[in-house]
Amino acid sequence: MSTTKMATSSDYWEDLRKQARQLENELDLKLVSFSKLCTSYSSGNQRTRDSRSDATGSCHNNMLVAMTTELEQLLSKLTAVNDKMAEYTNTPGSSSHNAALMHTLQRHRDILQDYTHEFHKTKTNFFSLREREDLLGSVHRDIESYKSSSGVNNRRTELFLKEHEHFRNSDSLIDNAISIAMATKENITFQRGMLKSIQTRVTTLANRFPTINSLIQKINLRKRRDSLILGGVIGVCTILLLLYTFH
Numbered sequence: 001m002s003t004t005k006m007a008t009s010s011d012y013w014e015d016l017r018k019q020a021r022q023l024e025n026e027l028d029l030k031l032v033s034f035s036k037l038c039t040s041y042s043s044g045n046q047r048t049r050d051s052r053s054d055a056t057g058s059c060h061n062n063m064l065v066a067m068t069t070e071l072e073q074l075l076s077k078l079t080a081v082n083d084k085m086a087e088y089t090n091t092p093g094s095s096s097h098n099a100a101l102m103h104t105l106q107r108h109r110d111i112l113q114d115y116t117h118e119f120h121k122t123k124t125n126f127f128s129l130r131e132r133e134d135l136l137g138s139v140h141r142d143i144e145s146y147k148s149s150s151g152v153n154n155r156r157t158e159l160f161l162k163e164h165e166h167f168r169n170s171d172s173l174i175d176n177a178i179s180i181a182m183a184t185k186e187n188i189t190f191q192r193g194m195l196k197s198i199q200t201r202v203t204t205l206a207n208r209f210p211t212i213n214s215l216i217q218k219i220n221l222r223k224r225r226d227s228l229i230l231g232g233v234i235g236v237c238t239i240l241l242l243l244y245t246f247h
Helices: 002-051 054-089 092-150 155-208 210-246
Strands: none
Touching: 002 054, 002 092, 054 092, 054 210, 092 155, 155 210
8 A cells, every 4th residue: 555655655756747848848948048038139120111111010019918928827837837846746645755855856946946046038129129120110100201391301300310321220220139149148158058957867867877977077067168258259250240230
C-alpha cells in the first residue's frame, strides 16, 4: 500500500515537471517571436505612414496585443505549476528526497524569473515604441493636412518640409540601429538562459564525475572569449552605423 502511494506521488511530481518543461519551451519560442515582432514594429509603422495604409499598422498592433495576452497567460500557467511543485516538496512523503526536489524546483523558479523579466522589459519597450510612433504619425498627418488644405508651394515651405523629412529619416535610421542592437541583446539573453540551464545540469554531472571538470573549465573560458568578441563586433557595427547616419 505504501509502495503504491509513493509511486503515485512520484508520478504526480514527474507530471508537474513535464508540464513545467513544456510551458518553458513554449515561452522560449513565444518570447523570441515577440521580441522580433516588437523590433519590426517601428519600421513597419514607418512603411505604413509612407503608404498611407492604416489597416496594415492596425493589424500589426493587434498581433502584438494578442501575443502579449498569450504570453501573460503562459507565465500565469507556469507560475501555477511552480506553486504546485512547491506544495509537493512540503508534503511529508517527499522528505526523503527533499534536497533533490528543492534543487529542481529552484531551477524552474530561476527560469520563470528570467522569462518574466524578459517579457516585461520587451513589453515596456513595445509600448514606448508605440507611443513614439503614434506621436510621429500625428505630426505627419498634421503636415499632410496642412499641405493639402493650404496649397502653399513657396520655397520656404518646401525647404521646411524637406528638412523635416531629413530629420525623420535620420530618426528612423537611429531607431533601426537601436532595434537591431536590442534584438541582438535579447537573443543573447535568451541563449544565456538556455545555456545557464544546461550548465546547471552539466555542473551536476561534473560533481559526480570529477574528470569532466577540466573540460567544463575550457568550455567556460572559450564561451567568455566568444562573448567578448561578439560584444566587440556589435559595438563596432553600432558605432559605424551611427557615424554613417550622421555623415
